Amino acid sequence: MTSPSLVSFLSAASAGAADPAGPPAWMQFLPLVAMGFIFWFLILRPQMRRQRDHQATIASIKKGDQVVTAGGLIGKVLRVDEHYVDLELGPNVKVKAVKSTIGDIVPAGGATPAND
Numbered sequence: 001m002t003s004p005s006l007v008s009f010l011s012a013a014s015a016g017a018a019d020p021a022g023p024p025a026w027m028q029f030l031p032l033v034a035m036g037f038i039f040w041f042l043i044l045r046p047q048m049r050r051q052r053d054h055q056a057t058i059a060s061i062k063k064g065d066q067v068v069t070a071g072g073l074i075g076k077v078l079r080v081d082e083h084y085v086d087l088e089l090g091p092n093v094k095v096k097a098v099k100s101t102i103g104d105i106v107p108a109g110g111a112t113p114a115n116d
Contacts, residue, residue: 058102061085066106069097074106 061067065077067087075087078094085097 057105058099061099061102061105066108068103068106070101070103 061077061080063077063080066074067077067085068074069087073087073089073095075089075095075097077085078088079086081099083099085099085102087095087097089095
C-alpha cells in the first residue's frame with residue numbers, strides 16, 4: 001500500500017527527469033558521425049585511391065616491361081594475358097604470375113646506385 005504522497009513524489013520525479021532544457025537527442029550522435037567522416041577521409045579514401053592507381057598500373061603492363069612482383073621478384077614481361085603474366089626472371093628461367101600480384105613497374109634505366 002503506497003501513500004498518496006509517495007505516488008505524487010514519484011510522478012513529480014519522473015516528470016522532472018524529462019528536462020526540456022537538455023541537448024537534443026541528435027547531438028549525441030554528432031561525435032560518432034564526425035569520427036566516421038574522419039575515418040573515411042583519412043583512411044578509406046586514400047586506400048581506394050591507391051587501389052585505383054594500382055589497377056591502372058596493372059592494366060598498363062606491356063611486353064618488355066620490367067616489373068616487381070608482390071613477392072619481390074624482378075622480371076621482364078614476356079607475355080601479357082587477361083589474368084596472367086609470363087615473366088623471365090633470368091636466363092632460361094620463366095614463370096607465370098597472376099597479373100594482380102604485380103607490385104610495380106620498374107622505370108627504364110633502373111634505379112641509381114645508393115652511393116651516388
